[in-house]
Amino acid sequence: MAETNSFPCEPPQLFNVYVHLLKRHKKDLTSGAFRSLVAHRGLHCCQNKDCWVIAALMAYLTLAVCLLLGHQTFAKNDAPCQLSKWNNGYDTFIRRHVRHGTPTSLDQNEWENYIKNNGGCVRPTQSFLDPKDLDRVRDVCTSRGGKAHMDNLCISKQPFTFVTVRSEMGTCSIRSIRQETKHLILACEVLSNQCLPVHFEGNPDSSKPNNNARGCQDSQSRDHASSFKMTWLWLLSALLVGLFIYSY
Numbered sequence: 001m002a003e004t005n006s007f008p009c010e011p012p013q014l015f016n017v018y019v020h021l022l023k024r025h026k027k028d029l030t031s032g033a034f035r036s037l038v039a040h041r042g043l044h045c046c047q048n049k050d051c052w053v054i055a056a057l058m059a060y061l062t063l064a065v066c067l068l069l070g071h072q073t074f075a076k077n078d079a080p081c082q083l084s085k086w087n088n089g090y091d092t093f094i095r096r097h098v099r100h101g102t103p104t105s106l107d108q109n110e111w112e113n114y115i116k117n118n119g120g121c122v123r124p125t126q127s128f129l130d131p132k133d134l135d136r137v138r139d140v141c142t143s144r145g146g147k148a149h150m151d152n153l154c155i156s157k158q159p160f161t162f163v164t165v166r167s168e169m170g171t172c173s174i175r176s177i178r179q180e181t182k183h184l185i186l187a188c189e190v191l192s193n194q195c196l197p198v199h200f201e202g203n204p205d206s207s208k209p210n211n212n213a214r215g216c217q218d219s220q221s222r223d224h225a226s227s228f229k230m231t232w233l234w235l236l237s238a239l240l241v242g243l244f245i246y247s248y
Helices: 011-024 032-045 049-074 089-098 107-116 129-137 217-221 223-227 232-245
Strands: 125-129 148-149 151-165 174-191 196-200
Touching: 089 125, 089 174, 089 196, 107 151, 107 174, 125 129, 129 151, 129 196, 148 174
Parallel strands: none
Antiparallel strands: 125 151, 148 151, 151 174, 174 196
């Protein structure tokens, strides 16, 4: 006896099946269970051209939603001084890199005790700027003190002197302590209407600013179309989701 298809193949019914799956697994759209159900229920019932068109549309919808969620979660700005997606970015930057009370020497024991007592064992490489330089550090994210480097990064016009400590994760055993003088490379984003540093980027190649580059904050005035490369995907996905859920 031929197997009875428990999921009708007319497009409206298939449409409802996918909406049901999307709702049921909305908290884990990439789960194996979701993919298996989609594959089983979609491919099992698709026996005609119209059904395959709807199935392909549903597959696109699932992929679009996943891409949208991933983009919103992990994407970084593609130019300096754009609105930050990380509300605590500046505070975290200050807490990690512009601390008061850091050792004033390069003594290994002092630094090991300092890192142990300040919860730094989970970060094997740490760079510490002099708190007296805070205003200069903030200026890197302006056109006075910084040049656009790449993505959301700016590079300081002037070199800074800072201490870089490398330690063993977990044990805090010091591997090296080195005083460096380099141009700072910082991620700069807008928080509370100010362009502020939110991330310290290493400069292993001792890069220097390009004199022909824009000022860090000048890049804010450029066309932001590239910042919204996925806007069309967001809008189309939202429209499809709205129509599908409304019809359901």
